[in-house]
Amino acid sequence: MSTTVATPRFDELPTHLDRAVVKSWKVPAIFAVFTVVGIVLFVVLGRNGVTHFNLSTSTDLIKLPIAAVPTRGAGIIVVIVSAVLTAIAVALSYTARKVPLGVITLFAVVFFAGFLTWAAAGHTLAVPGLLLSAIGISVPLIFGALGGVVSERVGVVNVAIEGQLLAGAFVSAVVATVTHQALIGFIAAMVAGVLVSAILAVFSITYLVDQVIVGVVLNVLVIGLTDFLYSQVLASNAPTLNAPPHFPFLPIPILSGIPVIGPALFRQTIIVYLMYAAIFLVWFALFKTRWGLRVRAVGEHPTAADTVGINVNRTRFLNVLLAGAIAGAGGAYYSLAASPLFTREVTAGAGYIALAAVIFGRWNPLLATLAALLFGFTSSLQFSLSAAGSPVPSEFMLMLPYVVTILAVAGLVGHSRGPAASGKPYIKS
């Protein structure tokens, strides 16, 4: 009884300990910049004409009509909506309230729609194809990001995602060609990812080498090794070593008939369906199971985890291997689904984008997936716009995905805190 009297309850703390009022003007400032860009592009430099959005593919069951949008009118509406959202953001920031993620998302969607309409004026944009390519570019990024999340949550920075993807792509191409089985190639890709991870784990956990340095070295090593093997072995024996069978498309009945998004999401190869499962499983396991609790404990406060009897380094070792398996599976997408062969450095930096997605996604598998999708969507968008005859030069269009990712990471996410012990080796004293 006496203890309850002695210890004041949290809500009874004196009011002068109120949290400081912090006004963050970042979000309204970004909104304002985009609104001004919108005014310049869509109104001042507005293009006359009509933009058509083709919402169905030729094989869809439910055919939607082609939507015709008058370009300048849509631009003006987008600018007005952007200005209103900016005003809301200013008002919220003035009263020191956080701008909700919903408002930010709405702003991004509205602005993107305006940009699309403006850039494709006088042309037709095929939306299902745009989404299909967006998923296609995102698949390795999502697998890579999931691998990154698992590894970082347990306290090991995984810079080697690029190497894991590339090793997966290479090994799956060779194994699938030799065995004539895409599925065996897929499993081999996971094994390749595990092997890359094993080096990372041994050096960073057992020998306490700086995790970032090991990761970077591993990426360089895998690039060099696959380049060497490709030019010395694969290039001259392409039919026997580098002609893997590829996964067939397995449309899911009913779901693939959903207009607009159905074909992109549910008329895919098995790798993509496994990816959906992986996203859910990683999220569920991290936040709803005992395994996940342990992983997070080890990543946040290894000493505390050790005191309650969790073997910190063993947990880290196994989960880094698991992360490699997930990222390696993403590599298989290049060789077994995107194009049926391995080419030199086919990942082209996807692993680093996946790493950015991990941070952008605040070490949460679902948000990291969204971040990867954002990158995939903007990449795909620039190809669709180039094909539709956009006035924007290709060099700028190629920058778009990176610009959007940087803005999103730096601007809208702001400070994100990773697992406290990530990057720090655990030495049991």
Add this chain to the structure above:
Amino acid sequence: MRITPSKVAVSALATIATAVLLAGCASAPTATKTTASPVVKGFLPCMVSDNGGFDDHSFNQIGLEGLQSAAKTLGIKEKHVQSNSESDYAPNIANLVAQKCTLIITVGFNLAAATKAAAAANPSIDFATIDDSSTDAANVEPITFRSDQAAFLGGYAAASYSKTGVVGTFGGISIPPVNIFLEGYAEGVAYYNKQKNKDVKVVGWNTTTQTGSFTGGFAAGTEARAAAQAEIDQNADVIFPVGGPIYQSAAQAIKDSGKSIVMVGVDADVYFTDPTVRSILLTSVEKGVGTSVSAVVKQAAAGKFTKTPYVGDLANQGVGLAPFHDFASKVDSGLSAELDQVKADIISGKITVGK
């Protein structure tokens, strides 16, 4: 006289040296006899690839084959080094300079800057650089191609074949030797439209603004596939992907689309370099890197190196359009005759290609 170990060693060395000298004297005449054509003494042609590597099924590979065939004909040796990244260019050239190469061929526009620097530093060594004519130095011979002339024929053929009235093209990176293909292709389509009073559209390249669709690299990855997919969505039924292996992604996107779409190959006759795409290969726009390298090497070997650019065009067969192979029966029956006429008109200057 006492025989000491050192004296033995000295005399042994002297004997060996005399033997080597004599052997050298004896063998010299036979060596010159085996060489068929007159080759400048000490001539050593060398080659540096760009980061595509010599196994790219494309211009590095063809260039090396040209060098090797010339060396074989001349009965001389050659050296070649591969660049695995852009940071390899300058060290690779320096390495070949150190190995006493007398002619260094740098394959690709991306080596232009490194070649220029090396040529300025080594005025006694000759350089030939493929796909770049920006360097004006007494010891640099640019090897360039009127790829647009061949692509013009490719565009004409594509427009003729297209059923949907839309043809597409995209490139790897927007650099002059890539853009020139896209431009020629689009002009060929425009010429077809004018001749036949048709309205075949080109997606992926705009001749007015000189902008188009690019994958941002030369890897057959997800981006190249997305670029092809975007053109399939624009209803294109002939696609012309320009840039090494990116056509492989386009080929897979075409096969997965389930539509009857074809593609046009680039650099080599892809029918032979990659049999897996034969079923969707309409034709190829060939760029004769091999023949031109061979010609330049032979010229330099005879001591006639010149800074005058070697320009491969339709007239000297430095560029050309490959046969239709499996599609010969599927193209318009009059197409081959029309293409011959267009080709003759380009050579005679009746049709001007390029901007």
